[in-house]
Amino acid sequence: MAKIFYTKTDEAPALATQSFLPIVKAFTKTAGIVIDAKDISLAARIAAVFPDYLSKDQQIPDNLAILGALAKKPEANIIKLPNISASIPQLKEAIEELQQKGYNLPHYPDEPKNEEEKAIKARYDKIKGSAVNPILREGNSDRRAPKAIKNYARKNPHTMGEWSSDSQTHVATMSHGDFKNNEKSLTMKNEGDVRIELVDKDGKINTLKKSVALQSGEIIDATVMSKKALVEFFSKEIKDARDKGLLLSLHFKATMMKVSDPIIFGHAMQVYFSEVFKKYEATFEKLGINPNNGLESLFDRLEKLPQNERNEIEQAIMNTMETGPDLAMVNSDKGITNLHVPSDVIIDASMPAMIRNSGKMWDKNGELKDTKAIIPDSSYSGIYQATIDFCKEHGAFDPTTMGTVPNVGLMAQKAEEYGSHDKTFEISTKGRVRVVEIGTGATLLEHEVDNGDIWRMCQVKDAPVQDWVKLAVSRARATQTPAVFWLDKERSHDVELIKKVETYLSALDTHGLDIRILSPTEATKFTLERIKEGKDTISVSGNVLRDYLTDLFPILEVGTSAKMLSIVPLMNGGGLFETGAGGSAPKHVEQFLEEGHLRWDSLGEFLALGVSLEFYGEKNKNKKALVLAEALDKATEKFLDNDKSPSRKVNELDTRGSHFYLSLYWAEELAKQKEDEELKTVFEKVFHELSSQEEKITQELINAQGKSVNIGGYYLPDAEMVANAMRPSKSLNAILDAI
Ligand SMILES: NC(=O)C1=CN([C@@H]2O[C@H](COP(=O)(O)OP(=O)(O)OC[C@H]3O[C@@H](n4cnc5c(N)ncnc54)[C@H](OP(=O)(O)O)[C@@H]3O)[C@@H](O)[C@H]2O)C=CC1
Numbered sequence: 001m002a003k004i005f006y007t008k009t010d011e012a013p014a015l016a017t018q019s020f021l022p023i024v025k026a027f028t029k030t031a032g033i034v035i036d037a038k039d040i041s042l043a044a045r046i047a048a049v050f051p052d053y054l055s056k057d058q059q060i061p062d063n064l065a066i067l068g069a070l071a072k073k074p075e076a077n078i079i080k081l082p083n084i085s086a087s088i089p090q091l092k093e094a095i096e097e098l099q100q101k102g103y104n105l106p107h108y109p110d111e112p113k114n115e116e117e118k119a120i121k122a123r124y125d126k127i128k129g130s131a132v133n134p135i136l137r138e139g140n141s142d143r144r145a146p147k148a149i150k151n152y153a154r155k156n157p158h159t160m161g162e163w164s165s166d167s168q169t170h171v172a173t174m175s176h177g178d179f180k181n182n183e184k185s186l187t188m189k190n191e192g193d194v195r196i197e198l199v200d201k202d203g204k205i206n207t208l209k210k211s212v213a214l215q216s217g218e219i220i221d222a223t224v225m226s227k228k229a230l231v232e233f234f235s236k237e238i239k240d241a242r243d244k245g246l247l248l249s250l251h252f253k254a255t256m257m258k259v260s261d262p263i264i265f266g267h268a269m270q271v272y273f274s275e276v277f278k279k280y281e282a283t284f285e286k287l288g289i290n291p292n293n294g295l296e297s298l299f300d301r302l303e304k305l306p307q308n309e310r311n312e313i314e315q316a317i318m319n320t321m322e323t324g325p326d327l328a329m330v331n332s333d334k335g336i337t338n339l340h341v342p343s344d345v346i347i348d349a350s351m352p353a354m355i356r357n358s359g360k361m362w363d364k365n366g367e368l369k370d371t372k373a374i375i376p377d378s379s380y381s382g383i384y385q386a387t388i389d390f391c392k393e394h395g396a397f398d399p400t401t402m403g404t405v406p407n408v409g410l411m412a413q414k415a416e417e418y419g420s421h422d423k424t425f426e427i428s429t430k431g432r433v434r435v436v437e438i439g440t441g442a443t444l445l446e447h448e449v450d451n452g453d454i455w456r457m458c459q460v461k462d463a464p465v466q467d468w469v470k471l472a473v474s475r476a477r478a479t480q481t482p483a484v485f486w487l488d489k490e491r492s493h494d495v496e497l498i499k500k501v502e503t504y505l506s507a508l509d510t511h512g513l514d515i516r517i518l519s520p521t522e523a524t525k526f527t528l529e530r531i532k533e534g535k536d537t538i539s540v541s542g543n544v545l546r547d548y549l550t551d552l553f554p555i556l557e558v559g560t561s562a563k564m565l566s567i568v569p570l571m572n573g574g575g576l577f578e579t580g581a582g583g584s585a586p587k588h589v590e591q592f593l594e595e596g597h598l599r600w601d602s603l604g605e606f607l608a609l610g611v612s613l614e615f616y617g618e619k620n621k622n623k624k625a626l627v628l629a630e631a632l633d634k635a636t637e638k639f640l641d642n643d644k645s646p647s648r649k650v651n652e653l654d655t656r657g658s659h660f661y662l663s664l665y666w667a668e669e670l671a672k673q674k675e676d677e678e679l680k681t682v683f684e685k686v687f688h689e690l691s692s693q694e695e696k697i698t699q700e701l702i703n704a705q706g707k708s709v710n711i712g713g714y715y716l717p718d719a720e721m722v723a724n725a726m727r728p729s730k731s732l733n734a735i736l737d738a739i
């Protein structure tokens with residue numbers, strides 16, 4: 001039977017789900033729809049890959065694999081909420097929590113000493129970083145701000161920090177030796193398998209990857225980040241930040257780029273704290289300190305030392321921070337710096353937040369300061385510099401008048417960099433890395449490498465490219481909006497892609513459409529000029545820019561990417577409906593636990609549910625589902641008009657109250673409609689009950705705030721405690737239960 005699959009994830013969206021899902025189930029039941037919730041939280045994913053270590057009642061199925069297989073089927077209808085993309089420190093915390101709860105899981109072996117430990121590490125590494133989205137994303141991405149959301153932002157603009165033309169903020173990026181400058185690319189003429197090997201200076205061959213299957217027409221590229229160039233770059237920029245009195249901030253994607261970016265982060269750590277790492281090398285070695293895991297993990301390890309030794313090293317670290325450039329802070333009150341955890345500062349969200357904040361970040365005293373934003377690889381960093389330059393020249397954007405930038409992103413089948421981690425290697429010796437065609441023995445791509453360099457290969461298959469070009473044209477046609485392919489003629493990979501784009505565009509009807517290809521920097525300037533004049537421009541981009549742009553523009557336009565409609569038309573006919581483009585907002589959980597107020601905005605969920613119901617209705621010829629979808633759309637609009645999104649402040653409407661209002665308006669619309677009498681009858685009663693008890697219910701929801709909350713865990717909270725905390729209104733629960 002056709003179902004809608006809803007994902008249980010982590011942190012704030014998982015809390016919100018405990019309040020919203022009962023509403024969804026109660027409402028959709030009336031159309032005979034079954035909502036099947038699948039737990040793909042970090043804790044569940046850990047438990048799912050270690051069944052042999054767990055008791056029967058602790059075991060859970062591999063829901064991610066189940067949903068991944070479903071995503072390849074035409075009947076797929078999946079609502080996907082954001083989940084944690086775990087850094088090693090987060091993964092270890094989750095393992096520890098599970099262990100404390102009686103799960104007999106093995107520790108994460110940092111440096112596996114035998115085959116058994118290697119196997120355990122391999123299992124954990126599958127869960128690490130962005131492990132969920134790439135499995136489900138069997139299609140390209142269509143993200144946009146619906147009209148109602150744009151109108152809401154125009155009427156209720158979020159705050160935007162002023163920009164001054166003498167702002168010192170800038171992006172620091174590499175000019176040589178990075179992934180962009182070393183890239184080589186080609187398109188496969190035939191299908192075939194390749195292997196990746198490192199040939200050392202004596203000609204000894206070390207196989208890095210035995211086999212990668214390639215399709216005909218697939219673009220592959222290989223590139224390398226030189227450790228030497230990277231370290232020189234960090235040294236120069238750190239000194240420059242100190243000389244100019246600027247904050248130092250680092251912006252990576254250690255989650256999606258889970259192999260390369262933690263290593264790059266580790267080099268930044270070692271350069272910033274170079275004297276400490278040099279002086280205490282032996283101690284750090286003994287303690288197993290890995291700079292790639294950040295300062296917090298380093299401090300944890302130091303706890304194993306005798307007090308006096310520990311004090312001395314901690315003092316040396318503090319001295320370095322005193323004399324070095326000030327670090328941008330993640331949390332000034334708690335002293336958490338940009339170097340504490342590699343995934344605390346994630347580029348897609350952190351750069352737009354900085355741009356929205358007058359180009360400033362927080363310093364250790366909790367004050368906003370101009371910053372040097374370090375983005376080592378220069379492939380995409382230019383878009384941020386161009387945006388900063390634009391703001392310096394024209395001032396901050398005005399949400400009441402600015403246009404919008406929807407995105408059509410190439411994403412399917414692990415496209416480009418975001419699918420490269422199983423082909424990314426930290427090089428162990430000087431030599432050459434070659435991509436060799438197994439059948440012919442021909443070397444397809446080759447690089448000189450040195451010890452410590454990071455080499456990687458990326459792939460993008462032809463069918464996703466065709467689908468992406470088609471999607472771009474159909475969005476341009478549907479909205480009569482210019483569409484810009486953000487592709488760089490100076491980049492080897494993009495040159496290959498441009499050839500395909502031009503071929504596929506010429507086979508489509510583009511008559512009367514404005515479609516261009518511009519380099520990312522040019523595209524930024526073009527788009528920003530238009531956005532300022534209130535004009536819309538579709539960005540058609542590769543996978544990384546998809547990620548960056550679907551936070552950048554939403555954050556500037558509507559204050560958060562959580563309000564985006566995010567559709568993934570799956571290539572085999574199903575639908576994946578992501579909620580927003582934002583993440584799992586750990587800060588929201590913190591506030592909830594401290595004062596019982598959850599500020600997670602579920603607009604993304606409302607929008608995703610709307611399109612999912614519409615898709616369900618059309619696919620299964622279920623008229624009631626279509627009625628539910630249309631009513632939900634109207635309810636969401638009313639929700640926006642009446643400003644029922646969660647407030648940020650305790651004792652005001654929070655996530656739970658916002659869900660109540662959504663259900664109230666949804667029931668109202670269902671009671672009003674004339675297309676389905678049965679639904680009308682059911683929901684007249686529901687609407688009457690909800691509206692007559694509005695005051696009582698909202699009071700019950702407010703009464704639950706203002707005190708700390710215990711949910712019995714973080715990664716694996718107690719299900720009952722969460723449900724109780726998230727559904728504190730007995731009156732609302734009774735109405736829903738009776739539907
Ligand atoms: N699709 C996915 O699965 C994604 C997962 N992630 C994961 O999320 C975690 C946190 O990432 P981070 O970079 O901090 O990004 P987030 O998007 O979680 O947070 C950035 C800020 O955006 C605001 N925000 C985001 N979503 C909402 C929402 N629904 N309602 C209200 N405000 C919202 C919050 O601002 P404020 O603090 O001002 O309230 C939040 O602090 C990481 O583990 C990351 O890997 C990230 C992106 C996508």
Ligand SMILES: O=C(O)CCC(=O)C(=O)O
Nearest residue numbers: 085130133255256547581
């Ligand atoms: O999967 C992830 O880690 C993040 C994905 C993301 O940021 C996005 O798709 O916008």
Ligand SMILES: [Mg+2]
Nearest residue numbers: 348547551581
């Ligand atoms: Mg993103």
